[in-house]
Amino acid sequence: MSGSDLNLRSGIRRLSTGLRVAALGVAVAALTACAAQQQPNADDATLERVAYRHNGPPALTLYTMINNRTGKGAHSSLMVNASERVIFDPAGSFYADVVPERDDVLFGITPGVEKAYRGSHARSTHHVVVQRLEVTPEQAQRAYQLVRANGRVPGAFCANATASILKQIPGFESLNVTFYPGNLSEQFGALPGVTTERYRENDSADLQEGLAKNNAALNAGG
Known part of the structure; x- marks a missing residue:
């Protein structure tokens, strides 16, 4: 040669x-929006103190943060209403003084906290797709067990971790595991019975400003 x-x-x-x-x-x-901001794990007593059970039916709610300029998904998370209501926020950035966290699971998800969660992510640069599906108590509790047992998620694995958990719930086996929040949202939205809304705010593009504002509102009893 x-x-x-x-x-x-x-x-x-x-x-x-x-x-x-x-x-x-x-x-x-x-996928860099799924960048882990590590919070210290709360102890059992704290989690028991804030535990909140919503009086609505068992449900799974998929949140997808969408970049308004590109239309691409930037983050995935999952709210589970089972024996208590929690948000699995894998590699997420949300924090609030009144919302303890353990292994990427946020606890004490009252209506005010849920509003603060959406509001912190919705801003001039991003909006939030909220997809809700009522499920059986058994499905909801299985999702709750899975998110609590999953452990912390590395940055950029938010959709992958969320899809992997959903796929383990009876009735959700058809979902494909993906790294892309937009793809997961499309798959979830195609399931029978899913309702979809888009939540928008037009405040500062700085996520940290939104987090600080909503943290202050929750501390004030908002």
Whole structure:
């Protein structure tokens, strides 16, 4: 084999490797909104103190944060109304002084906290797709058990973790596991009985400003 052939093959291999790395970088960049902000795990006494059971029917609510400019999904999370109401917020950024967390599960999800959760993510740059599905008590409790047992989720794995949990619930086996929040939202929305709404706010694009504002409102009893 001539030297020119060897150089050509070497160049092709470098190009192929570069393209694969670039593609991976694009995929990760698209999901950087799922960037874990680690909160300390709350103790059992705290979780028992704030436990909240919503009086509505058992339900699963999928939240998908959508970039208004690109239309792409930026984050996935799942609210579970079972023996208590919690939000599985994998690698999520939400925090509030009155909302304890353990292993990416937020507890004490009263109506005010749920509103603060949506409101913190909805801003001039993003809106929130809220997809709710009433389920059986058994399905809801299975989802509750799964999110509590899952553990912390690495950054960029929010949709993957949420889809993996949903797929383990009887009746949701048809869902495909994906890394893309938008894809998971489309799949979930195609299930019979799902209701969908889009929640929008037009305040600061800075997520941290929204979190701080809603934290202050909750501290004030809002």
